[in-house]
Structures are given as structure tokens and as C-alpha cells.
Amino acid sequence: MSIGKIAVLGSGTMGSGIAQVAALSGYEVLLIDVDQKFIDRALANIGKALQKSVEKGKLTTEDKEQILGRMKGSISYEDCKDVDLVIEAILENMDLKKQVYQKLDENCPSHAILASNTSSLSITEMAAATKRADKVVGMHFFNPAAVMKLVEIIPGLDTSDETVSAIEEVAKKMNKVPVYAKESPGFIVNRILVPMINEAVIALGEGIGTVEEIDTAMKLGAGMPMGPLALADMVGIDIVLAVAEVFHKEFADSKYRPALLLRQMVRAGHLGVKTGRGFYKYQK
Missing domain, CATH: 3.40.50.720 (NAD(P)-binding Rossmann-like Domain)
Structure with missing residues (x-):
């Protein structure tokens, strides 16, 4: 064709x-x-x-x-x-x-x-x-x-x-x-990436580290070019939440349960780069 x-x-x-x-x-x-x-x-x-x-x-x-x-x-x-x-x-x-x-x-x-x-x-x-x-x-x-x-x-x-x-x-x-990619929720990249971002948000909510500390640790300790919270801001926190909710529903497994802080951010309208505020603040 x-x-x-x-x-x-x-x-x-x-x-x-x-x-x-x-x-x-x-x-x-x-x-x-x-x-x-x-x-x-x-x-x-x-x-x-x-x-x-x-x-x-x-x-x-x-x-x-x-x-x-x-x-x-x-x-x-x-x-x-x-x-x-x-x-x-x-x-x-x-x-x-x-x-x-x-x-x-x-x-x-x-x-x-x-x-x-x-x-x-x-x-x-x-x-x-x-x-x-x-x-x-x-x-x-x-x-x-x-x-x-x-x-x-x-x-x-x-x-x-x-x-x-x-x-x-x-x-x-x-x-x-x-x-x-085989048809499965999240396919390849998001199947691996979104649970990682969600876990970073859970860690933030539990006070394990600040936004900057978590991102710095993952960049320097795991070789990531961008920290997971900065990446969530770029992707869109609403998108991260939507994908996490699909995983939780489709797999019926508590390990995919979205972090409460993700829901709170979306409810507040803090969606990341596109709204000027997420885990970081951006100039609009």
C-alpha cells in the first residue's frame, strides 16, 4: 500500500x-x-x-x-x-x-x-x-x-x-x-516507565527524598538522562496517571495502584510543563 x-x-x-x-x-x-x-x-x-x-x-x-x-x-x-x-x-x-x-x-x-x-x-x-x-x-x-x-x-x-x-x-x-510490541497495557516503554515514575511519586509522598534529591539520585545513580519526576512533568502528570489507572484496572494488581499524590496533582491542575507547574515550576 x-x-x-x-x-x-x-x-x-x-x-x-x-x-x-x-x-x-x-x-x-x-x-x-x-x-x-x-x-x-x-x-x-x-x-x-x-x-x-x-x-x-x-x-x-x-x-x-x-x-x-x-x-x-x-x-x-x-x-x-x-x-x-x-x-x-x-x-x-x-x-x-x-x-x-x-x-x-x-x-x-x-x-x-x-x-x-x-x-x-x-x-x-x-x-x-x-x-x-x-x-x-x-x-x-x-x-x-x-x-x-x-x-x-x-x-x-x-x-x-x-x-x-x-x-x-x-x-x-x-x-x-x-x-x-505485543498488545498489552503500556506496550514496552510505558509498561516499564510508568510504574517507575509512580514509585518515584510514592517515594516523594513518603518523604524519602525531595523532588530534586530523587531526580538527582536517579540521574547519577541509575544513569538516567532525566529524573523520573522531571520526566513526569514533560510527559504530563495527567497522562502518567491515566496510564497508571489503565494498568491497575487491566492487571487487577495492587502493585500498579497510582500514587495518591499523582491524583492530587491532577486535581489541582498541576500537570507539568504544559500548565507551568508540576513537580517543578516552569515559565509559561
């Missing part, structure tokens, strides 16, 4: 990053969201990111204009009528995702692949909401999508080999390194 036009559903941090990578790789990109103001903001941020690349000599002004020229925005699923691939990057809520996949199934051409950027949810369950389960697959990018090289490819129960091969080809064209 030849992929020429990609729709990215969701213009938040991950969606806009994926859209930027896709356009930079030569794909025609349709960025879809529920409100034009979200799309306009995302395209403006992409333009600023590309301008920084121009200033660093990585792109020419002509390159920048060509990349932006390959991108369009829309608030209608009907504009998906000629796409070859949809990469969904909306909230980590299964009910919402299934509603979205039903709409995509109705509006996308029969050959189109539907890929989810989910970090923890079941590809098989999303696929069951469509009439094209063989063309539904996980394509999990990492934040920031424009920089991070890894893409996890997760086949659902009914995903075809042809679909998997097509997604691998797209990932490589985007200059990413694809790794196959």
Missing part, C-alpha cells in the same frame, strides 16, 4: 508534533480538531519550530514554506475522504476513541489505515468499533515527536500483515526507528 496523504486527528502536543514530522517527511497532511482555534494554534507553533530550524541552518526558508504548504486544517471528518492513513492522537479515553473510530470508518476510504497513538489502550477494542479491524493498528510516538526516534508498532488481534508493513514503511520514511 502506498501512503501519500495522512490525516492527524488531534492538534495537541503529540498531534501537532506528529503532523510536523509527517509534513517534514514529504507527506500531505490534514490536521483535524474540534475547533479551528486549536488548529490555528498548532500550525502557528509548527511554523515557529520550523523557523528555529531555519535559523540553525537545518532548513532553508523555501523548505519551511514547502513543509507548511503541505499542511491543511479541518474541523470535519468528511475531509478524510481521500486520506490513506489516519493517525489518531486524542485523549486517552476508550469510549471517546471508539466514537471517533466509528466516524473515521464512515468517512475514510475503504483502503485507509487507522492508527492510534495511544500509550496504553487496547488496539483490538478500538478496531472492534470499525468494519476494518484488519486496518487498525497502534503507532505510538514519543514526546517530543519531532525529536524522539522511537515508534512502537502494535498490531491488534485482527491487524493484517499488510497494514503492519505499511506502518513500518511510514515510520522509517519519517526517520523513526520502529519497534514491534
Whole structure:
């Protein structure tokens, strides 16, 4: 299957990053969201990111204009009528995702692949909401999508080999390194990473160390380039909590129980870098 036009559903941090990578790789990109103001903001941020690349000599002004020229925005699923691939990057809520996949199934051409950027949810369950389960697959990018090289490819129960091969080809064209993961909550990276972050938050809540002490200890003692609490801020504390809750529900094992402090942070709206305050404070 030849992929020429990609729709990215969701213009938040991950969606806009994926859209930027896709356009930079030569794909025609349709960025879809529920409100034009979200799309306009995302395209403006992409333009600023590309301008920084121009200033660093990585792109020419002509390159920048060509990349932006390959991108369009829309608030209608009907504009998906000629796409070859949809990469969904909306909230980590299964009910919402299934509603979205039903709409995509109705509006996308029969050959189109539907890929989810989910970090923890079941590809098989999303696929069951469509009439094209063989063309539904996980394509999990990492934040920031424009920089991070890894893409996890997760086949659902009914995903075809042809679909998997097509997604691998797209990932490589985007200059990413694809790794196959069995469908299981969290796949590979988050299955290991989120419990570690959660344990760091538990340690903080128990007063074992301060934020700075915990992060410094893990950087210098475990060779981590970034401490787990700083990483939680970058990922989004709400995302960490959502994944931890999926683990706790799916595995029914108390070892995955989310730290109370994680819940408190989310309730307070302290979600990390994106809100200006998490375990650390950031300038907005």
C-alpha cells in the first residue's frame, strides 16, 4: 500500500508534533480538531519550530514554506475522504476513541489505515468499533515527536500483515526507528516507565527524598538522562496517571495502584510543563 496523504486527528502536543514530522517527511497532511482555534494554534507553533530550524541552518526558508504548504486544517471528518492513513492522537479515553473510530470508518476510504497513538489502550477494542479491524493498528510516538526516534508498532488481534508493513514503511520514511510490541497495557516503554515514575511519586509522598534529591539520585545513580519526576512533568502528570489507572484496572494488581499524590496533582491542575507547574515550576 502506498501512503501519500495522512490525516492527524488531534492538534495537541503529540498531534501537532506528529503532523510536523509527517509534513517534514514529504507527506500531505490534514490536521483535524474540534475547533479551528486549536488548529490555528498548532500550525502557528509548527511554523515557529520550523523557523528555529531555519535559523540553525537545518532548513532553508523555501523548505519551511514547502513543509507548511503541505499542511491543511479541518474541523470535519468528511475531509478524510481521500486520506490513506489516519493517525489518531486524542485523549486517552476508550469510549471517546471508539466514537471517533466509528466516524473515521464512515468517512475514510475503504483502503485507509487507522492508527492510534495511544500509550496504553487496547488496539483490538478500538478496531472492534470499525468494519476494518484488519486496518487498525497502534503507532505510538514519543514526546517530543519531532525529536524522539522511537515508534512502537502494535498490531491488534485482527491487524493484517499488510497494514503492519505499511506502518513500518511510514515510520522509517519519517526517520523513526520502529519497534514491534505485543498488545498489552503500556506496550514496552510505558509498561516499564510508568510504574517507575509512580514509585518515584510514592517515594516523594513518603518523604524519602525531595523532588530534586530523587531526580538527582536517579540521574547519577541509575544513569538516567532525566529524573523520573522531571520526566513526569514533560510527559504530563495527567497522562502518567491515566496510564497508571489503565494498568491497575487491566492487571487487577495492587502493585500498579497510582500514587495518591499523582491524583492530587491532577486535581489541582498541576500537570507539568504544559500548565507551568508540576513537580517543578516552569515559565509559561
